[in-house]
Amino acid sequence: xxxxxxxxxxxxxxxxxxxxxxxxxxxxxxxxxxxxxxxxxxxxxxxxxxxxxxxxxxxxxxxxxxxxxxxxxxxxxxxxxxxxxxxxxxxxxxxxxxxxxxxxxxxxxxxxxxxxxxxxxxxxxxxxxxxxxxxxxxxxxxxxxxxxxxxxxxxxxxxxxx
Numbered sequence: 001x002x003x004x005x006x007x008x009x010x011x012x013x014x015x016x017x018x019x020x021x022x023x024x025x026x027x028x029x030x031x032x033x034x035x036x037x038x039x040x041x042x043x044x045x046x047x048x049x050x051x052x053x054x055x056x057x058x059x060x061x062x063x064x065x066x067x068x069x070x071x072x073x074x075x076x077x078x079x080x081x082x083x084x085x086x087x088x089x090x091x092x093x094x095x096x097x098x099x100x101x102x103x104x105x106x107x108x109x110x111x112x113x114x115x116x117x118x119x120x121x122x123x124x125x126x127x128x129x130x131x132x133x134x135x136x137x138x139x140x141x142x143x144x145x146x147x148x149x150x151x152x153x154x155x156x157x158x159x160x161x162x
Contacts, residue, residue: 018078024131029107118130
């Protein structure tokens with residue numbers, strides 16, 4: 001899957017009914033079996049970069065949480081259960097199919113982070129969702145030559161702290 005919108009993800013998952021849905025980071029299990037979908041957020045972001053360019057976009061954020069040891073023994077959530085939760089939310093709030101999809105996960109040893117969706121691999125026995133850690137970049141650098149230097153230091157003098 002190359003089009004990583006909410007709608008495309010859902011379309012892929014709908015074609016894979018009743019398969020376990022696994023979330024991985026760097027090809028290793030990130031979210032253990034027994035997890036819960038605790039929230040689906042339809043988010044509108046309005047921002048301004050350091051070059052003064054205003055931006056607006058929409059995201060869908062699906063929050064995942066560890067389950068109990070008993071739930072973990074039952075295995076990974078199925079695509080069917082995931083879709084029933086998502087569909088119940090989408091019936092009540094406006095989730096945009098064209099929005100970027102992110103998954104938020106954390107636990108007692110890892111702070112909650114919103115991960116980028118990089119691929120969905122439908123396998124005969126499971127659906128594997130590969131996630132990527134978010135990064136930070138200067139959005140104004142490539143916008144135009146007028147804005148290209150706004151993120152760097154104004155002078156080459158070292159900054160004194162304290």
